[in-house]
Amino acid sequence: MSHNLKTINAVVIYHSGYGHTKRMAMAVAEGASATLIAIDAEGNITEKDWEELSEADVILFGSPTYMGGPSWQFKKFADASSKPWFEGKWVNKIFGGFTNSASINGDKLNTLAYFFLLAGQHGGIWVNMDIKSSNTKASLRDDLNRMGSNIGPMAQTPADASPEEMSSGDLETARRYGERVANIAARFHLSDA
Numbered sequence: 001m002s003h004n005l006k007t008i009n010a011v012v013i014y015h016s017g018y019g020h021t022k023r024m025a026m027a028v029a030e031g032a033s034a035t036l037i038a039i040d041a042e043g044n045i046t047e048k049d050w051e052e053l054s055e056a057d058v059i060l061f062g063s064p065t066y067m068g069g070p071s072w073q074f075k076k077f078a079d080a081s082s083k084p085w086f087e088g089k090w091v092n093k094i095f096g097g098f099t100n101s102a103s104i105n106g107d108k109l110n111t112l113a114y115f116f117l118l119a120g121q122h123g124g125i126w127v128n129m130d131i132k133s134s135n136t137k138a139s140l141r142d143d144l145n146r147m148g149s150n151i152g153p154m155a156q157t158p159a160d161a162s163p164e165e166m167s168s169g170d171l172e173t174a175r176r177y178g179e180r181v182a183n184i185a186a187r188f189h190l191s192d193a
Helices: 020-032 047-055 072-080 082-087 108-121 168-192
Strands: 010-014 035-038 058-066 094-101 154-156
Touching: 010 020, 010 047, 010 168, 020 035, 020 058, 020 094, 020 168, 035 047, 047 082, 058 072, 058 108, 058 168, 072 082, 094 108, 094 168, 108 154, 154 168
Parallel strands: 010 035, 010 058, 058 094, 094 154
Antiparallel strands: none
16 A cells, blocks of 8 residues: 655665665665765765754665675764764654675675664664565566565675666665655554644
8 A cells, every 4th residue: 555655754865885876775765755865985964964864754774785784984974873863863763774785695684784773773663675585597687676685675786887787676676665665654654643
């Protein structure tokens, strides 16, 4: 059942090193009707961005997986989120997250677990995937949830591939996940009315 996403204030906060995670963030944002906030190359966001996060109903985290976890820029943002944590500004918000790496495994699960724990520290409510994995002999690179993730979307893009060459299935999985998170948030929002 689809709810009116216009009543939900969703934000995608992400860092992208080479443009692949940005493309994934755009797909998630499209599904969730969300505002995009990019963490810059120095790991910073503006005061206005912090205000948007505090006002959001939904926060979706995104980062590439580097060396088995999120980028240092994302970690800097996460550490800086201790101020809203101390003030309880993100309690009971709806959370989700997504990641991309060059390798099939790339230890992407650690990045999603990092996001899940960050959301938990903030007293948030995490939304998992509802797309069954594509795991048969007939499965193709552009199938939905081909990485078989349940916590959140994972994408795999070869190291020598441009953002335009990303798997359409990975991007559609991300879009549908954004839509799911916003729909779950709308249910919570309606129950508060």
